Amino acid sequence: MSEGKASFWQRHWFTVAAAVLVLLVVGVFGYQYWQKSQIPVMKQMNDFTLDNINGSTFTLSETNGKVRLVEFIFTHCPDICPATTFNMAKMQEQLKAKGLFGDKVAFVTITFDPERDTPEVLKAYADKFGADQSGWYFLRGDQAAVEKVTKDFGIAVLKQPDGSFAHTARMFLVDKDGNMRRMYGMASDMDMDNMLKDIEQLAD
Incomplete structure (x- = not known):
């Protein structure tokens, strides 16, 4: 040089x-x-308020700043709903290990069978799967309020003569700003590795 x-x-x-x-x-x-x-923005979600099983109310916008994974269930469901919640419980533990669950990520479970899914029934369901309710919200409301939320998410629910429900088997990823970013299948259709990857990207 x-x-x-x-x-x-x-x-x-x-x-x-x-x-x-x-x-x-x-x-x-x-x-x-x-x-x-x-991860494209699919739509801006309308705000909603439902009752949490701990006696408080839950408003979607109050959890802005966190990534939300949302499922719709009824606790008398014999297959898809409990299998989905079971998978979410496994994801909960993986997100806890990464320090994301609760602080940056929240889970939201909404029943569309509020008549049978009382707060006590929903709490027993949450406890059965080991849900950490500091970051996992189990919600119910009157039928009109719940129908408004299911409609906004694009969930079709049809009550059957035996009291069960035929319903859209989809769950949703909502980002920190209240935008829907992903739709996923439920139960055996859940690709948990890809779901966790999406959640971690949006939580950064």
Whole structure:
């Protein structure tokens, strides 16, 4: 290296190093933004308020700032609903291990059978699956309030003569700003690895 070049690097090494560091930081944040942009905004969710089983009320906007995974169930469901909640309980533990559950991520379970799913019944259901209610909300309301929420999420519910329900088997990922970002299948159709990946991206 010539004396002139050596002198240049001696004088400007700090400036060059700082510029490289800035480019690296911009690249990292740019990549994170690009990743999040790959999960498209499907729709802005309407706000809603329902009753939590702990006696308080839950309003969707009050949990803005957290990523929300939302499921719709009825506790007398013999198959899809309990299988989905069981899978969510496993995801809860994985998110806890990453320090995300409760602080950055919340789960929301809404019953569309409020007549039978009393607060006591819902609490027993939550306890059965080991749900941590500091970050997992089990909600109910009067029939009109619940129907308004199911309609906004695009859930079809049809009560059967035997008291069971035919319903859309979908769950939803809502971002920190109240936007629906993903729809997922329930029970055996859940790809938990990809769901966790989506949740972690949006929680960053």
